[in-house]
Amino acid sequence: MRVVTISATYGTAGSVIGPAVADRLGVPFVDRAIPGAVAGELGCTLEEALAHDDRSEHGLGWLLSGAVRLPTATFGGVDVYLPGSMPPPPEDFVSHTEAVIRKIAAEQGGVILGRAGALVLAAHPGALHVRLDAPQRRRILQTAALAGVSEREARRLVEDNDRARTAYVRHFYRADPASPELYHLVLDSTTIPVSACVELIVTASTALD
Structure with a gap:
């Protein structure tokens, strides 16, 4: 079974490239299904799971990075979003996400x-x-063009998302998500066309047989 993980900084078309690669390889594209499965395993709401998901607009990474402020309480030294009642600790959400x-x-x-x-x-x-x-x-320029927003707004989106996603990985894994040592393939999808990125990833995946 093919398995590909994609770490994508904001503005690199990860949400476009990922599904295209999955379609070519004949496997599921796994993104939004993860917090739903976590919520089911923990017996919490989807909102609570999303509040601890690194891809969510207001996920735990955003709180750890200080990019946004939501109603919180301190749990184990970490500010945790409370959507109405105390959810399980952040570590539970992360361990279930891993599972x-x-x-x-x-x-x-x-x-x-x-x-x-x-x-x-x-x-x-x-x-x-x-x-x-x-x-x-x-x-930033690619985000402005694809999202139809101003360059100033695109800069905010890129910077906020970068901080949030980096904070999530640093906090829970003590690692730098930008480190090339973590990956087999690093691509600049703002220069290499999306279709070529898809082709390169599919070729590399099938070469691992």
Whole structure:
């Protein structure tokens, strides 16, 4: 079963490249299904799971990075978003997210976007770990063009998302998500066309047989 993890900085078209790679490889694209599965396992609401998801607009990474402020309480030294009642501690959400990712990789394969997939599945046989990144300036311009927003707003989106996603990985895994040592393939998808990035990832994944 094919397994690909994609770590994508904001403005590198990860949400476009991921599904396209999954379609080519004939495996699921795994993104929004993860917090739903975590919520089911923990017996909490989807809102609570999203509040602790690194891909969510107001996920735990945003709180750790200080990018946004939501109603919080301190739990174990960490400010935790409270959507109405005390949820399980952040570590529970992270460990269940890891369990969901490992189960998907073992049982059906898939293209997994974000959530420190390269670290969670570092020892998974045959998994390909990909990083999509580019200089911030090019990511800002690409975000402005694709999202139809001003360059100023695009800069805010890129900077806030970068801080949040980096904070999540640093806090829970004590790692730098930009480190090339974590990945087999690092691509600048602001310069290399999306279709070519998809082709390169698919080729690399199939070469691991």
